[in-house]
Amino acid sequence: MITREQSAASPSSTGALLNAQGDRESFVCVDQIINATEVGIVVIDSQQQVVFWNTWIENMSNISQADALHRSLTDLFPTQISPRLINAVDNAISNRFATLISPALNQSPVPIFSSQENRLLNRPIPQMITVKPLSGARGEALCLVQIIDLSQTTKRERVLRKQAREMQQLATQAKEREVFLRTLIDSTIDGVITVDAKGLISTFNPAACQIFHYLTPDILGQPFNLLLSPDNPSISAAEPGTSSILSQLSCNSCLEVEARKYDGTTFPVELSVGSMEIDQQPVYIVSVKDITERKRAEAQIQHIAHHDPxxxxxxxxxxxxxxxxxxxxxxxxxxxxxxxxxxxxxxxxxxxxxxxxxxxxxxxxxxxxxxxxxxxxxxxxxxxxxxxxxxxxxxxxxxxxxxxxxxxxxxxxxxxxxxxxxxxxxxxxxxxxxxxxxxxxxxxxxxxxxxxxxxxxxxxxxxxxxSREMHEEAQNKLKLEQDLRAALEKSEFFLQYQPKVVLSTGRVGGLEALVRWDHPQRGLVSPGEFIPLSEESGLIVPLGEWVLERACRETQGYIDRGHKNLRVAVNISPVQFQSQGLVESIARILHNTGLSPHHLEIEITENMLMEDVVETARRLRDLSDLGIELSIDDFGTGYSSLGYLKSFPVNTIKIDRSFVKDVVTDKDSAAIVQSIINLGDNLGLKVIAEGVETRDQLQLLRQLGCHEIQGFIFSRPLPAADVESAIARINSCDVIEPNATTHRWRVLGEA
Amino acid sequence: MNLPATTLSGLQEDAITELLNIGIGQAAGALSEIMGEEVSLTIPLMEFLPNTGAAQGVSTEPSDIVAGIQQRFEGTFQGAALLLFQESDCMQLVRALLHDTVPLAELSELEEEALAEIGNIVLNACLGSIANILGSSIQSSLPLYIHGKFDEVLKTTDMATEISSLLYIRVEFQMPTRCIGGYVVFVFDTVSMIRFTENVDNFLRSIKPPDNVLAGPIGGKL
Structure with missing residues (x-):
């Protein structure tokens, strides 16, 4: 193809070409060149007539040079020639100006065709036309019209434009799509939040602003976790600032969690999380629904469903x-x-x-x-x-x-x-x-x-x-409780005393006071029946005080009558022990009865020690400070910590009767008794065995090193009036001698 | 060398403007015909500027990119005529002419051809008017698309070393939807510059009234 630069030869070089006409060989050569070239070359004289018509234009126009010569362009293409081409030819001949007619702006191209099909369709070759002044051999003005085939260029450009148009369409579509999606997101009533791989918020729609009370510019770039209540168990497990919670959530279709507003208030939301990848990084799309109202309604419905209106x-x-x-x-x-x-x-x-x-x-x-x-x-x-x-x-x-x-x-x-x-x-x-x-x-x-x-x-x-039995039991309990209340006023309670014998001396060292109830209809009621009842009804406190008062008074009577070293032990129930003013009450009773504190011994059960250790220790110390002796009843049945035992101001431990009962027949019981006695010895405590009934038991306990003995072998619990004679009888026997026990047994049998 | 005139007298200016307006009017007609819509061309400003200060006429900096058409001419006086635009204006103009809805990043080959045709029409019209009215003989070459920094574009005229002055003619293309401004720049060598102003003076003399009322170093408007 001939470029415009090549064809835009100056007028003088055109002249040089024509000057070669004299040389036949050169002329043939130039003629061949001109006819072989892929450009349409037409020369027109000042009469507007074609004087040269090359082979290319012959082929393309279907007009032979013979037919074209001496005819004007208007004549050759009567309806289809551009007036601009005519003007350009005119301008070249008369003004000596060159003209260019570009394909893009040319409405009427020269009707030349690359194929028969195009000819039938009247689709001329896309062409650029240049019109230049020439001078003939005799100096006459001529005009050179060159028609250059721009099919390839046009085709190339058409493809380029098609591509560009497609690109633009894609861009427009993408933009419209984005606007569509943005509008969709902005107008949805659900909060829509996108979160990047680092867990930072990258989109926050207006609905999300309404739900969380954040402004979009403030929240963008902040960690998503900021929007969740830290109380969510699943969220606290997630590392802060990561999107691990979201990757967890994206596995579930929907999840209810506690969310957090700008002001810190929490509220329930339903999250649904989708994920996608952009630039190979996960992006989470979180849809948030405020379900406060729904929850409230659910709770209300729940209440209505389960409550009487x-x-x-x-x-x-x-x-x-x-x-x-x-x-x-x-x-x-x-x-x-x-x-x-x-x-x-x-x-x-x-x-x-x-x-x-x-x-x-x-x-x-x-x-x-x-x-x-x-x-x-x-x-x-x-x-x-x-x-x-x-x-x-x-x-x-x-x-x-x-x-x-x-x-x-x-x-x-x-x-x-x-x-x-x-x-x-x-x-x-x-x-x-x-x-x-x-x-x-x-x-x-x-x-x-x-x-x-x-x-x-x-x-x-x-x-x-x-159930009938249940009903009767209930009725009985009620009746008993009513009677119990009346019993104090009616003085139906009385005390019995059981002597405690010191093995080293064989003499009575103390008494245990035991409360009895003489019911007007039922006769004697077991303490196992009325003590729990009195504890439940709160009667235990006045009853306990009555027992203490009575025991102290009667013991002081025995002391006054010569039993100088007698000490009375009084059981205190757990409820009484924990009641307010216990220590003051005991001090008052001692004062009123005139009994010296060291003649009083308070017995508490082992289990009581371990309830509220600090308070128990304080009370025990208060009692000990008064000068009262402290004894632990039923020792070995509870779970007292030996460490505590050491820190309590206890004087005596009393081996539980269950161990004493089997001490002769059961090796384990004997071992326990031995252990308790050893423990007492080591801690400097006195050890008493109660419930001793047989000579064998007594003998074994003495061998094991027990200090005191209480039980039927010496005496049953006795009415106050019989105590002094019993003491005299026991003291008169020799219990140190093993063979003397037979005698005592006989004595007791007589009693 | 004697540099006769880097400025024109008011009379000369008015005369040249008048000459060009005639040609420009014809060009506007041709453009309207091609484009199928009304295009009018106006010349609001014309001045001679020294070569060194020439850049300011078209661009703010000599290194600014300009685009346009260059045509050589020879005859009574010789040189180059250029139609120059700011690059972006140039693209706008071409696309307005071609009604192109899908602009490419750069001018395509066919767009360059189209711009060349536009430049050809405008420059031929200017040259034609000058030649016809001044009775000069001028031949023009085919238009050439040029693009580059202003000072480089000037060098393509092959006359840069000889240039004494440039004749700047502001041209505005007014179309129904927009107005795009460019410059027609005539680059004369020194000899042609002298001949040109002589021809203008001759023309003025030929139409000057006998009572010489307008004589003077700087005449009033005609």
Whole structure:
């Protein structure tokens, strides 16, 4: 192809070419060149007529040189010639100006074609036309028209433009897509946050701003964890500043977590996390939904589903659920569950005579009353109508249930003030106990219902246990407790004393005071029965004081009558020991009775030592400071730490009677007794064996090194009046001599 | 060498402007025809500048990139005529002419050809007017696309060492949607410069009224 620079020869060089016409060989050569060239070459004279028409243009135009010569371009291409080409030719001939007609701006290209097909389609060759002035051999003005095929260039450029257009379309589409997505993200009501591989926030849409109260510019680049409550267990496990939480989350479709607002308040959100890779780095797309309202609604629905709308008490469904839990707890702890079925007596009458409004108000008052009667751990439910139920979980004995039932019956039997009217009502209560009265909630409730009907039959306003034995036991306990309260006032208690014999001297060194209850109907009641009852009812404190007072007074009497070294031991129960003012009370009693403190010995059980060690030690020290002797009862049965034992101001340990009982027959018991005696010796404590009944026991205990002996072998517990004669009798026997024991046995047998 | 005039008298300026306006009008007609929309060309400013200060006319710095068309001419006076634009303006102009919606990063071959044709039309019109009216004989060569730093572009005229002055003619292409400004720059060698101003003076004399009212070193406007 001829470039424009080559073809843009100066007018003078064109002249040089034409000057060679004289030389035939040169002319043939130049002629061949011109006809062989791939450019259309046309020379036009000042008459506008073609004087030269090369082979290329012949081929392309389908017009032979013979046909073209001496004709004008307008003549050759009558309809299709550009007026600009005509002007350019004119300009070259008359003004000697060169003209360029570029393909891009040429509306009417010269009709020359590269193929027959293009000719039929009238699709001329893309062409550049240059028009230049020439001078003929005689100096006449000529014009050179060159037509250059730009098909290749045009084609190349078309491809380039197509590519460029496609690129632009892609760019436009990408931009539109981005705007679309951005609008989508900006207008969605869910928070949309993107997080990069380092766990830093890279996108934060307006909804996220609303949810978290952050401004987008403030939060961008901050760690995503900032938006999560540190209390989330799964989040605290994740390293701060990493996206490990997100990689965890992206495995789940949806997760509820606690989120954190700008001001630090936390709230529940639902996260769904998607991940993708950009530049081979993970990017997490987090969609955040504030579910505060939903949670609230759920809780409300939950409450509605499980509570009675009138009283807000748990309904039957929740009651059953709680009872199932209580049963499971009781099975684990080996405790009891009491279930009470309550029915208001004659409630229908209230509804019928005073109307439903009053009836409803009464039910509300009753429910409040029941709540006041119960512990926080109990459940009060309304099962429907005037039926209520109570679960009393994790109780140790029937007494707890009895007390609550009593409380409920008496509280609901008082008049309720409704709308300025006083309404008298009462309640019948049926009680079942797990595990004895049923194994599941259905059975327990059904049987409680049955028990409640029994209560109705018994004249209402009372409670009934489902099982007869249970009911009788409960009734008996109640009766006994009532009697116990009266017993102090009626002076039904009295003391007995059991002597303690010092083995080294064979003489009585002390007495253990033991309380007895002479019940007017039942006769003597076992301390094992009434002591726990008095502890439960709180009667133990006045009873304990009475015992101390009595023991001190009577002992002082013995001392006054000559038994100078007598010391009395009084048992203190755990409840009494922990009661306020114990030490002051004892000091007052000593003062009132005139008994010297070292004549008093307080016995506490080994187990009491280990409860609240600090407080126990303080009390023991206070007592010791008064000058009172301290003794540990039932030693060997508890789990006292020997280290503590050393730090307590204890004087005596008393071997539990269970070891003494088998000391002769059982080697292990003997070994334990021996150990206790050795321990006492090492710690400088006196060791007493109680419950000694036989000569063999006595002999063995003496061999083992026991200091004192208490038991039937010397004396039963004796009424106060018989103590002095017993002391005299024991002191008169020689217990040091082994063979003397036979004699004593005989003596005791006579007593 | 005697440098006769680096400035034109007001009368000369007015005369040249008048000459060029005629040619420019024809060029605008040709352009409108090619583009199928109204294009008008105006010459708001014309001045001679010394070679050294020439850069300021077209670009702020000699190293600024300019683009345009160069055409050589010879005859009564010889030199080069250039149509120059700031590079970005040049692209805008071509694309406005071609109604091209997909601009490429650089001018394509065909776009360069198109720009050459535009330059050819404008420069031929200017040269034609000058030649016709001054009765001079001028031949022009084909247009050549030029692109580069201003001072380098000037060197392509092969006359840089001989240039005494450049004739700057501000040309504005006003199209319906935009207006793009460029410069027609005539580069004369010293001899041609003298002949040119002589021809202008001759022309002025030929039309000067007999009472000589406009004589003077700096005449008023015609």
């Amino acid at each position: 009138l009283t807000s008490l748990p309904n039957r469904a929740l009651f059953q659920d709680r009872l199932d839990q209580a049963i499971a707890l009781a099975q684990r702890n080996n405790t009891l569950v009491a279930v009470m079925f309550l029915d208001l007596d004659r409630f229908k009458g209230v509804n019928d005579t005073l109307g439903h409004h009053t009836g409803d108000a009464l039910l509300k008052s009753v429910s409040n009353c029941l709540l006041e009667c119960t512990r926080a751990s109990d459940t009060v439910a309304r099962l429907g109508g005037d039926e209520f139920a109570i679960i009393q979980p994790d109780i140790n004995s029937i007494e707890g249930a009895v007390k609550l039932a009593q409380k409920v019956v008496s509280a609901t039997a008082s008049a309720f003030s409704i709308d300025d009217k006083s309404i008298q009502t009462s309640t019948s209560v049926g009680i079942t106990l797990f595990p004895s009265d049923g194994q599941d909630h259905e059975q327990l409730l059904k049987n409680a219902d049955t028990a409640m009907y029994m209560a109705k039959k018994k004249g209402r306003n009372n409670f009934q246990f489902f």
